[in-house]
Amino acid sequence: MLSFGRVLPLLAYRSPKMWKIVLRTPLSTFTRKTLTHSVPFQLLQHNITQYQNPPRLSTLCTSNSTQRTRVFRNPKIHFTWNSELLGNSSGFCSSGSPEETSCCWNCKTPRPFLICQSCGSVQPVDHSVDYFMIFGLERKFDIEDGSLEGMYKNWQKKLHPDLVHTKSKEEREYAAEQSARVIDAYTTLRKPLSRAIYLMRLEGVEVDEEQTISEPELLGEIMEIREAVEEATDSQALNKIQSQMEEKLRHWFNSFANAFGSKSFDEALKTIQRMTYYHRVNEEIIKKL
Amino acid sequence: MLRHATKRILGLGLAESRWSAPRFYHERVVDHYNNPRNVGAFDKNDPTVGTGLVGAPACGDVMKLQIKVDEETGKITDACFKTFGCGSAIASSSVATEWVKGKQMEEVLTIKNTEIAKHLSLPPVKLHCSMLAEDAIKAAVKDYEAKRGKPVASTTDKAAEA
Incomplete structure (x- = not known):
């Protein structure tokens, strides 16, 4: 936990627009560079609090048995979520499968979270920890700008495989997996569309990859936009379409947040379809620009 | 001109992110991809x-x-x-236009995506591209019927859905 203290002064002296994420960068880049992206102080504090108070598996499992729990529909996710604890987002409860460790494999300190708070050993991946938990965030669509970057760098400072190259083979493997998972978590949550798809997956609703639709209104619109992109001859025209897409995306992100918030998953899926189409348009524009 | 436009569409296709690992496509896919038949639009x-x-x-x-x-x-x-999508989707629709030409409407409704997929030897992850072509044929027939105000006699239930 000491390193959090070390990060805070860095945050105060950040310079704008300097850092760029390079995945799989050597650890040295994480440690040398200052954190330059805006991370609200309060949020960071909030996150730190969470990491100082990691999920208490045993107590949560027993003491809250009378509270309302929700069982996830996705058979892949074997844990129950205690909805009363969503507020601080650290409440989760393992289903108690034997392979899941609730103690550090090295020093036996209970409740390690990605790493052991006591000895710093990297722990094996616990799949009941979802991406939102990794970043100490509530499981909802809207996340504040910059709430991921700081945590992402912090995790990489602790989990990066370069750090454990002198350790045992097991721990090196844990570090490789954990660090890769944090990268996945970061890239998934950073972009609204992938975040939306991930949220739906956590609810047990998968986007059907093979579904075909014949909605003339939507498809007609997309066809027109794609033709416009194809015919656009200068970057000005492309930029104009791009800003239109951004506007549409913002609108549909809101629609998704509302639909998801009210558990209208069918509607949420529809908004994801729209967003995917607009997102594709943007990808094409970027290729042409 | 048309050729140029086609190349543009194709250019979009090849870089499709969903074409993940390098995979070898059947020469027919490559052929339809490089020389798509019947690209264009009617009124x-x-x-x-x-x-x-x-x-x-x-x-x-x-x-x-x-x-x-x-x-x-x-x-x-x-x-x-006209298709904006991956190479398999372009090849599937190109094949579909070739196959429907000269046929009766009832006949084209029986074209199955599996036939298109087999013809192009599409990998399993690309089967839905041929599905798209099958659905497109059915939707086109349905649209024509709707304009004419009478359904084709042998329209199947599935076609009606599409």
């Missing part, structure tokens, strides 16, 4: 034209397939398509 307000517009939302693909029908005989005299 969708022409009463002899049926337009099928379908999409695969998970990939962000969109496919438009149009048929021109001889009102006397119910025979499809011409067909064209």
Whole structure:
């Protein structure tokens, strides 16, 4: 936990627009560079609090048995979520499968979270920890700008495989997996569309990859936009379409947040379809620009 | 000009992010991809034209397939398509336009995606691209019928859905 203290002064002296994420960068880049992206102080504090108070598996499992729990529909996710604890987002409860460790494999300190708070050993991946938990965030669509970057760098400072190259083979493997998972978590949550798809997956609703639709209104619109992109001859025209897409995306992100918030998953899926189409348009524009 | 436009569409296709690992496609896919047949558009307000517009939302693909029908005989005299999507989707729609030409409308409704997929030897992850082509044919016939105000006799339930 000491390193959090070390990060805070860095945050105060950040310079704008300097850092760029390079995945799989050597650890040295994480440690040398200052954190330059805006991370609200309060949020960071909030996150730190969470990491100082990691999920208490045993107590949560027993003491809250009378509270309302929700069982996830996705058979892949074997844990129950205690909805009363969503507020601080650290409440989760393992289903108690034997392979899941609730103690550090090295020093036996209970409740390690990605790493052991006591000895710093990297722990094996616990799949009941979802991406939102990794970043100490509530499981909802809207996340504040910059709430991921700081945590992402912090995790990489602790989990990066370069750090454990002198350790045992097991721990090196844990570090490789954990660090890769944090990268996945970061890239998934950073972009609204992938975040939306991930949220739906956590609810047990998968986007059907093979579904075909014949909605003339939507498809007609997309066809027109794609033709416009194809015919656009200068970057000005492309930029104009791009800003239109951004506007549409913002609108549909809101629609998704509302639909998801009210558990209208069918509607949420529809908004994801729209967003995917607009997102594709943007990808094409970027290729042409 | 048309050629140029086609190349542009194709350019979009190859870089499709969903073409993940290097995979070898059947030469027919490559052929239809490099030389797609019948790219273009008919006037969708022409009463002899049926337009099928379908999409695969998970990939962000969109496919438009149009048929021109001889009102006397119910025979499809011409067909064209425009697809924004991956190579398999382009090849599937290109094959579909070739296959529907010169056929009766009832006949084309029996074209199955599995036949298109088999013809192009599409890998399992690309089967839905051929599905898109099948749906596009059905949607085009349905659109033509709707314009004419009478359904084709042997329209199957599935076609009605599409």
